[in-house]
Amino acid sequence: MEARLAHHFRAIETQRHAERLGMWLFLATEVLLFAGLFCGYTLYRYLYPETFKLASAHLDVFLGTVNTVVLISSSLTVALAHHFAHRDRSRMAGVLLFVSVLAGLAFLGVKAVEYTHKFEEGLLPGRYFHAEGLTAPGASMFFTVYFLTTGLHAFHVVVGMGVLVWIGVRAWRGEFHANHSMPVELGGLYWHLVDLVWIFLYPLLYLV
Amino acid sequence: MDANAAAAADAKHHRSPSAGRYVAVWVALLVLTATTYLTARVDLGGSWNLVVALVIAAVKASLVVLFFMHLWDSRGTNRLVFLVSVFFVILLIAGVVGDMATRFPLARPPEATGLTGAGEEPEGPGRDPAHGAQNQRVR
Numbered sequence: 001m002e003a004r005l006a007h008h009f010r011a012i013e014t015q016r017h018a019e020r021l022g023m024w025l026f027l028a029t030e031v032l033l034f035a036g037l038f039c040g041y042t043l044y045r046y047l048y049p050e051t052f053k054l055a056s057a058h059l060d061v062f063l064g065t066v067n068t069v070v071l072i073s074s075s076l077t078v079a080l081a082h083h084f085a086h087r088d089r090s091r092m093a094g095v096l097l098f099v100s101v102l103a104g105l106a107f108l109g110v111k112a113v114e115y116t117h118k119f120e121e122g123l124l125p126g127r128y129f130h131a132e133g134l135t136a137p138g139a140s141m142f143f144t145v146y147f148l149t150t151g152l153h154a155f156h157v158v159v160g161m162g163v164l165v166w167i168g169v170r171a172w173r174g175e176f177h178a179n180h181s182m183p184v185e186l187g188g189l190y191w192h193l194v195d196l197v198w199i200f201l202y203p204l205l206y207l208v
Numbered sequence: 209m210d211a212n213a214a215a216a217a218d219a220k221h222h223r224s225p226s227a228g229r230y231v232a233v234w235v236a237l238l239v240l241t242a243t244t245y246l247t248a249r250v251d252l253g254g255s256w257n258l259v260v261a262l263v264i265a266a267v268k269a270s271l272v273v274l275f276f277m278h279l280w281d282s283r284g285t286n287r288l289v290f291l292v293s294v295f296f297v298i299l300l301i302a303g304v305v306g307d308m309a310t311r312f313p314l315a316r317p318p319e320a321t322g323l324t325g326a327g328e329e330p331e332g333p334g335r336d337p338a339h340g341a342q343n344q345r346v347r
Contacts, residue, residue: 017283024286035297042301043308047320061245068241076234079276083227117336185278192276197314199268202241203261205247 003180016182023186027193037149038137041204044145048138055134055142056208058123060114064206067110068198074103075195078164078188085176085184093184094172097164100191104161112156118143130135149201156194163187225281234277240268 009015045052058065081096122130125147167187170176176184244264248257274280279287308316 016264021285021289022283024289028289029288032296035300038297039301039304043304046305046308047317050321065241065245069238070332072234072237072241075237075272076230079230080227083225083230085323137321138317151246189277192272195276196269196272198287199272200265203244203248203265207244207257 003182019182019186023189027189030193034152036148037145038200038204041149044138044141045055045204045208048136048141051138052142052208053137054136055123055139056205058118058121058131058134059146059206060117061138063110063114063205064202067107068202070103070107070110071195071198074100075192077103078191081168081171082181082184082188085171085181088177090171090174090176094168094170094177097168097171097184101161101164101168103165104157107157108154111150146205149205150170153194153197153201156197159190160191160194162174163190225275225278229275233271237268238270240264240271 003012003015005012005015009018026028077096077100081093081100084090084096085093118124122128122132123134123143124130125144126139128139129143164187167183171184243260247264248259251257252260273290279290
């Protein structure tokens, strides 16, 4: 199967350029979506710098670091999947995409363990906050920001995994080759954006 | 695959990056993750820990954007779209922090310790322009 040229494009190159540009425009809106939450983080860290240090100590740095490594490695496998799809090795690309999905599952598993601990300790957002050992003003705001940023990020991981499964199945069936690898490339871009957001969340939340 | 298609595919291979480059970027990202983890355990004084963490995060993000997301080999418009979005993130954060930093103290949430007086240069606004400038430089 060749990449299909839509009738409103003059050449396949023009179409590819438009496809990439469209994806980047979408990613820009995603960056701005997360920007609101990063802005909230900056504001409350600015207002309560000491509390943010204390509250951050209640997060598990080890689990956060593990998740960082998992996500970075999944970005590598996605990048390699595109690499192989582009070299007529569609099935290999499929395998790498499924490995990436497994990494996404591992990430969510670790996240679930972390959330469970937070629930048990009462480290919850806003007025649900009732932790025993942490009474400093602004502590509830740290966990509001924590749950909103990591929650929105986890939602993106779930969506990204859906995209990777969809493209992975098509790759496994041998659909992609040198002249037709755009779905792998664009799905990969989405996954890398998820990685990108986490690269900033990790030091800002876990390493205050 | 006939000879023409093979030649075309070969030409593409020469233009697109090798698998080795992706692995090298991955290793660099792991090293930087270890670096940011280790530097966070040392108290560098002042807001230097935050500055170092943000610089490392920005370097990691640049590696992902340039090589995994191919902006290094990409056309100008894609780069422009991404840079504009980053610019607006900085604008948003700088504006909100600038607002908070220059407010009458009673207009802030109770018990906020981050800023104890609008006029105090070293403790108050002095701290954040550094933070804001850092954001502009690294993001």
